[in-house]
Amino acid sequence: GEIESLAVLPFVNASTDADADYLSDGITESLINSLSQLPRLKVMSRDSVFMYKGKETDAQTIGEALDVRAVLKGRVMQRGDSLDISAELIDARDNTHIWGQQYSRPASDIFALQNDLAREITTNLRMKLSGEEERLIARRPTGNSDAYQDYMRGRFWWSRRGPEAAARSIEFFQRAIAKDANFALAYSGLADAYSNQGTSAAEPPMEVFPKAKEAALKAL
Numbered sequence: 001g002e003i004e005s006l007a008v009l010p011f012v013n014a015s016t017d018a019d020a021d022y023l024s025d026g027i028t029e030s031l032i033n034s035l036s037q038l039p040r041l042k043v044m045s046r047d048s049v050f051m052y053k054g055k056e057t058d059a060q061t062i063g064e065a066l067d068v069r070a071v072l073k074g075r076v077m078q079r080g081d082s083l084d085i086s087a088e089l090i091d092a093r094d095n096t097h098i099w100g101q102q103y104s105r106p107a108s109d110i111f112a113l114q115n116d117l118a119r120e121i122t123t124n125l126r127m128k129l130s131g132e133e134e135r136l137i138a139r140r141p142t143g144n145s146d147a148y149q150d151y152m153r154g155r156f157w158w159s160r161r162g163p164e165a166a167a168r169s170i171e172f173f174q175r176a177i178a179k180d181a182n183f184a185l186a187y188s189g190l191a192d193a194y195s196n197q198g199t200s201a202a203e204p205p206m207e208v209f210p211k212a213k214e215a216a217l218k219a220l
Helices: 018-035 046-050 059-066 107-124 131-138 145-160 163-179 184-199 205-219
Strands: 005-008 070-079 082-091 096-106
Touching (some): 005 018, 018 070, 018 131
Parallel strands (some): 005 070
Antiparallel strands (some): 070 082
């Protein structure tokens, strides 16, 4: 039968460049967001799985801790303009291998790559998707892959918190918006970053909260 619960662990950045963490984190978050749109599949939140980032923990232990039946692990290596990604789906009951695949694609194909990953995962969870569910997981947030990479960089810096990180995240979200003025996720990120600046008193709340509200409304 269907496997109805999944934890997508943070993909490992296998590149020698630590700055490429934005890419491994971004792919992880994208898969979580995409798969969580399927009502029959319980997908653990970002906060639940990122506590395992950088830790060597077996799938059975994670399955027991998060109460999931399957665990997805992956690695990302960026080499110039190409991406090498490996992914493995593991049965959390006994650590047995369900499915694994390796991909090598141009970085510009990141949307197609994430879509292929999501489809392979649902197929190997033995889920039969409706046409609407297939459209949901295939939906692209933007048609501009460069804007999407800037968005992932923005989210990476936003997750690090702190005044400097917030300022960097705003810079990347604004770059993404400059490349696609209708990129809702980038406006959402901008709203989050401005809100953090206000709540942490890194910037005067009366200056940044209106900016956060404007960006949030634009995202909607």
